[in-house]
Amino acid sequence: MPAVIALGCISTNADNLVILHTNDTHSAIDPQKDGTGGILRRKVIVDSVRNANDNVLVIDAGDALQGTLYFTLFQGEVERKLMDAMGYDIMILGNHEFDSGIDVLRDYVSKSKAQWLTTNYDLRETPLDSLFVPYIIKEYGGKKIAFIGINLNPDGMISAANAVGVKYLDGIKAANSTAWSLKHNDRVDMVIAVTHIGYNSEIKPVDVDIAAASEDIDLIIGGHSHTKIDPADSGTPSWKTVNALGDSIPVVQTGSLGRYVGEIDINLDNMGVSYRLIPVNSRLDNNIEKDFAAILSPYRHSVDSILRIKVGKAAEPLLKADFSLVNLVSDMVKEIGENLNGAAVDLAVMNKGGIRCDVPSGEITRGLMMQMMPFDNRVVILDITGRDLAEAFDVMSGRLGDGISGGYAEFDNETLKCTRILIGGKELDPERVYRIATIDYLATGGDYMKSFKNGKEVARSNNILYDDMINCLLNGSLKGKKLKGDKTLRMVGKIQ
Numbered sequence: 001m002p003a004v005i006a007l008g009c010i011s012t013n014a015d016n017l018v019i020l021h022t023n024d025t026h027s028a029i030d031p032q033k034d035g036t037g038g039i040l041r042r043k044v045i046v047d048s049v050r051n052a053n054d055n056v057l058v059i060d061a062g063d064a065l066q067g068t069l070y071f072t073l074f075q076g077e078v079e080r081k082l083m084d085a086m087g088y089d090i091m092i093l094g095n096h097e098f099d100s101g102i103d104v105l106r107d108y109v110s111k112s113k114a115q116w117l118t119t120n121y122d123l124r125e126t127p128l129d130s131l132f133v134p135y136i137i138k139e140y141g142g143k144k145i146a147f148i149g150i151n152l153n154p155d156g157m158i159s160a161a162n163a164v165g166v167k168y169l170d171g172i173k174a175a176n177s178t179a180w181s182l183k184h185n186d187r188v189d190m191v192i193a194v195t196h197i198g199y200n201s202e203i204k205p206v207d208v209d210i211a212a213a214s215e216d217i218d219l220i221i222g223g224h225s226h227t228k229i230d231p232a233d234s235g236t237p238s239w240k241t242v243n244a245l246g247d248s249i250p251v252v253q254t255g256s257l258g259r260y261v262g263e264i265d266i267n268l269d270n271m272g273v274s275y276r277l278i279p280v281n282s283r284l285d286n287n288i289e290k291d292f293a294a295i296l297s298p299y300r301h302s303v304d305s306i307l308r309i310k311v312g313k314a315a316e317p318l319l320k321a322d323f324s325l326v327n328l329v330s331d332m333v334k335e336i337g338e339n340l341n342g343a344a345v346d347l348a349v350m351n352k353g354g355i356r357c358d359v360p361s362g363e364i365t366r367g368l369m370m371q372m373m374p375f376d377n378r379v380v381i382l383d384i385t386g387r388d389l390a391e392a393f394d395v396m397s398g399r400l401g402d403g404i405s406g407g408y409a410e411f412d413n414e415t416l417k418c419t420r421i422l423i424g425g426k427e428l429d430p431e432r433v434y435r436i437a438t439i440d441y442l443a444t445g446g447d448y449m450k451s452f453k454n455g456k457e458v459a460r461s462n463n464i465l466y467d468d469m470i471n472c473l474l475n476g477s478l479k480g481k482k483l484k485g486d487k488t489l490r491m492v493g494k495i496q
Helices: 039-052 069-074 078-084 102-111 169-186 208-211 282-287 290-306 324-341 368-371 384-398 452-453 465-475
Strands: 016-022 056-060 090-091 115-117 133-142 141-151 190-196 220-221 240-242 248-252 260-267 274-280 311-313 347-350 362-365 379-385 402-405 407-411 418-423 434-438 456-460
Touching: 016 039, 039 056, 039 078, 039 115, 039 260, 039 282, 039 290, 069 078, 069 248, 069 290, 069 368, 078 102, 078 290, 090 190, 115 133, 115 141, 115 434, 133 169, 133 248, 141 169, 169 190, 169 208, 208 220, 208 248, 220 260, 248 260, 248 274, 274 407, 290 368, 311 368, 311 465, 324 347, 324 402, 324 434, 324 465, 347 384, 362 368, 368 407, 368 465, 379 384, 379 452, 384 407, 384 418, 384 434, 384 452
Parallel strands: 016 056, 056 090, 090 115, 141 190, 190 220, 220 248, 347 434
Antiparallel strands: 016 260, 133 141, 240 248, 260 274, 311 362, 347 402, 379 434, 379 456, 407 418
């Protein structure tokens, strides 16, 4: 039996239900560079809360996968084994659960011990159909509590090839109709929506929309937007939002990368809710369970060996925040594309969301490159009209930070529409066909770049992007150069 540490647990009796929740942990098995997070530490928290409370549920709100070598090498096996050993009860899909395709996802879900929910994905034409239920009802202390799962619209976010057969049902309609039925037909006392749609963003619906439209949802446990919601921190969004009846209901989320575990305490007498975030940090290290750590040990050896293979050096840190890294990656995509094309291309486009971590100064390893660009993307060459390019630039300007190499754009701060686009130093011609290098995810409309689907694919690399980038470091024009990135900010949305 592992030692119990004092976490200041909110409840200690059978008259309460405690829900521990995570979201967007993104295969962050080991602690982050700042010392926070780590799945072995998370287990200490879960065990401690379980030892102090009679009724405990552990829930994940999606994107438990993708982002480190643990997923790249083992395709969810590590995350599943550790989350099963931790005793996760309820899980839903994030968009990144689809990253390796629906057959790999079926294997992952079918072996999981958790109950998987989706209320607004019709999976009848997929291999996932029998593995999901639209809702669960659990009873504690004579009270019936129902859980539903609301997922994001895959169009523009999940590669179509990875979600064949998945049919999206409107999130608000599915949430409302199911919650109404649970309250009025099944007579449940509380409906909890577990969502992976984001707290608030331009892509609708989001959690605050679900809440505002509903009379029957009592609590939302969210994910996707990596929003830290902490009642003890006034600098984070409010954990209460107004529903269709004008009542305040809790909407909670833990941020990302397993830095926090959310703890929801429900008083089963009056159905009141308390909430806090529990930090996952080094204070937990002395209580890590040896048997749990032993599950991870063989996988960590494989990860560490790849992290030791040197492929280059960085003279200074390359960061997403100052655009030096996304500019460098865009330049590398352009070089890879020109090698693939056998001639110069007009432009290269790279999305910032495809870059998952910074590059510190010093040695660059193969493992670091794989973690920075973990997706199975490939560089492709597209022929695309200037008109479709302009539409894509408007999408990029709306989120800021995507990279272009060989071009420049300005945008209007109010409309977030591009007012000027230069390619190769010349004004964009809507009627001209441009030859560009990008990645296949964007070329098929991913990251909401729908106009790229109008382009014609001319060539495609046989290599995964991180392998082409490693070759670029070892053999390309960057070999022997000090990599500093391009801090002139040739970025969509940067006005000069």
